[in-house]
Amino acid sequence: MSSWEVFGYDAVKAGARAVVGRLNPVLLHFVENCVGCALCEVNCPYTPAGEEYGPVEKAEPLRKIVRGQVFLSARLLPQLFGAKLPRTAEELDRWAELAYRCTNCGLCYTTCPFGIHSGTMISHLRYFLLMSGRVPTLLKMMMDLEVSGNILSAEAFSRVWSELAEKLKGLGVTFDRKGAKYVYLPSLAEALITPGAIVGTAKILNKLGLDWTMPGKPLSVRAPIAGLVGDSEAVLEVTKRVVDYVAEVGASTVVLSDGGYPYRFFRFDAPALLGKPLGFEVVHIVELLHEALKKGGLNLKETDRKVTWHSPCQLGRMSGFIEEPVEVLSSASKNFVKLESHGLFSKCCGGGNGIACVVPPTLEMFEKLLGTRIPVSEREKAFLDKLYKDILVAGKAKVDEIKKSGAQIVVTACVGCVHTLNMTTKAHGVEVEIKTLPEFIADLLPG
Ligand code: SF4
Ligand code: SF4
Numbered sequence: 001m002s003s004w005e006v007f008g009y010d011a012v013k014a015g016a017r018a019v020v021g022r023l024n025p026v027l028l029h030f031v032e033n034c035v036g037c038a039l040c041e042v043n044c045p046y047t048p049a050g051e052e053y054g055p056v057e058k059a060e061p062l063r064k065i066v067r068g069q070v071f072l073s074a075r076l077l078p079q080l081f082g083a084k085l086p087r088t089a090e091e092l093d094r095w096a097e098l099a100y101r102c103t104n105c106g107l108c109y110t111t112c113p114f115g116i117h118s119g120t121m122i123s124h125l126r127y128f129l130l131m132s133g134r135v136p137t138l139l140k141m142m143m144d145l146e147v148s149g150n151i152l153s154a155e156a157f158s159r160v161w162s163e164l165a166e167k168l169k170g171l172g173v174t175f176d177r178k179g180a181k182y183v184y185l186p187s188l189a190e191a192l193i194t195p196g197a198i199v200g201t202a203k204i205l206n207k208l209g210l211d212w213t214m215p216g217k218p219l220s221v222r223a224p225i226a227g228l229v230g231d232s233e234a235v236l237e238v239t240k241r242v243v244d245y246v247a248e249v250g251a252s253t254v255v256l257s258d259g260g261y262p263y264r265f266f267r268f269d270a271p272a273l274l275g276k277p278l279g280f281e282v283v284h285i286v287e288l289l290h291e292a293l294k295k296g297g298l299n300l301k302e303t304d305r306k307v308t309w310h311s312p313c314q315l316g317r318m319s320g321f322i323e324e325p326v327e328v329l330s331s332a333s334k335n336f337v338k339l340e341s342h343g344l345f346s347k348c349c350g351g352g353n354g355i356a357c358v359v360p361p362t363l364e365m366f367e368k369l370l371g372t373r374i375p376v377s378e379r380e381k382a383f384l385d386k387l388y389k390d391i392l393v394a395g396k397a398k399v400d401e402i403k404k405s406g407a408q409i410v411v412t413a414c415v416g417c418v419h420t421l422n423m424t425t426k427a428h429g430v431e432v433e434i435k436t437l438p439e440f441i442a443d444l445l446p447g
Helices: 009-020 025-032 055-070 072-076 089-099 107-111 118-131 137-148 155-170 188-193 195-207 225-229 232-249 261-274 285-294 323-330 360-370 378-394 396-405 415-427 437-442
Strands: 182-184 253-256 281-284 303-309 333-337 409-412 433-436
Touching: 009 055, 009 118, 025 055, 025 118, 055 072, 055 089, 055 118, 089 118, 089 378, 107 118, 118 225, 137 225, 137 232, 137 360, 155 188, 155 195, 155 360, 182 195, 182 232, 188 195, 188 415, 195 285, 195 433, 195 437, 225 232, 225 261, 232 261, 253 261, 253 285, 261 281, 281 285, 285 323, 285 437, 303 323, 303 396, 323 333, 323 437, 360 378, 378 396, 378 415, 396 415, 409 415, 409 437, 415 433, 433 437
Parallel strands: 182 253, 253 281, 303 333, 303 409, 409 433
Antiparallel strands: none
C-alpha cells in the first residue's frame, strides 16, 4: 500500500518531535516574528493558484508544530493556541497540499522586511510530512535510489548514461582521472532531461583548456535529492560521497552545470552541513564563461535569433549571479532581451523544489523510460493531478513574460526550470525553444 493511504497519529507526533529537534535561532525567528503584513504574498508564484497558498498560510502548519511542542500554553491547549496536529488523513493531506505549493524560490524572503524565509519553514514541514507518510512516490523512489549509491541500477538509466558517455568519449573526455584540477559533476537528472547541458559543458571545458575529469557514473540523482524533503541525514550521506570522490581525484574545483538547488547546496549549504570546508571550490559553468569573456577569450559566433534568459531562483536571487549570464548571452546574440522581471525579483518558473519532478507528466515520462507502472494510490493521484493544475497557474506569469519578450529561445541553467518551462509554455500555447546555457553557448564556440 502506498504510504499516502496510511494515517498514524504516532507517526505524526514523532514527525513533530523530529522537526522541533532541529529548531535553531534562525528558524525560531522565522516562526515567531511574522507581523502578518502580507508583503510576501504579492510575489509568491503560488498565490495566483489560491489565496490559501500564500507564504504565511503555507508555513502555518510548521508554526503549529513548533508552538505545540515548545510552548507550554500551546501544549496544554493546542486548539486555543493554534497548535493542533493533523488528526485525520484528510487533515494531513491538506498540510501536504500546502507544503507542495512552494518552490523555495526565495521571493518571500527577499520581500519580507524581517527577512523571514517561508520556503525554509516549508522545507522543515516537508520533513515532518516525510516522517508522517506523505512524500510523493516518485520523489521517494529517487531518494532511495540516490542513497543506495547505485544510481544506474535501472537498465534504462544505465543505457541513457552509457550512450552519453560514448558521446563524451568522442570529445576526448576522460573519466575518474586522478590528478585532474577540475571535476565536472553532472547528475542523472541532467542526463535524462538536459543531456545537451552535459555535452555542452564538456565542449566548453575543453575549449577553455582546463584540466578536467568527471565521474564514470553519476554520484547523485540530483545532488542531493533528499534536500527537497529536508532529510538532512540522507543529504549528508550523498554529500560525503561527493566530497570523498573529489578528494580521491585530488581536484581543487568542482564545476556544476545545474544552477538549481544543487549549485546553491554545494556552494553555500554543504560546508555548514558537514561542519567543515568542503576542501574544494564550487563554481557554476556560467562563472567560467563570464571569466573567459572578461579576459577576452570567448569569441563566440553571434546568432541573430532573439534570445532571453530565465534566471533560476537558486543561481540568481539566492546565489547572486544576476548579470553574469546576461553579459555572456549578450555577447552571443545581437538580439538578446531581458525579461520584464529580470533581476532580484525575477519570477520563478513555478516548478522548483521538486514540484515539477513529481507531477503526472513527469511520472508518465519515467514510466515510459522504465517500461513499468509506478504504483500511485488514488489519494496520491488526486493530490498530483491538482498539483499539476496549480503548477500551470503558478508558471503562467513567467510564460506571459516570455511571450511578451518575443524571444525565440529561452536560455536557463537548471534542469528543473527546463522541465517546467517545457511543460508550462506548451500548456499555455507559447512556442519557444528552451535551452540550457552550456548547450546554447557550445553551439556558438569558435571552431
Ligand atoms: S519560497 Fe517562493 S514559493 Fe515558497 S512561499 Fe516563498 S515565495 Fe512562495
Ligand atoms: S512579509 Fe514577512 S512579516 Fe510580512 S507577512 Fe510575510 S513573512 Fe510575515
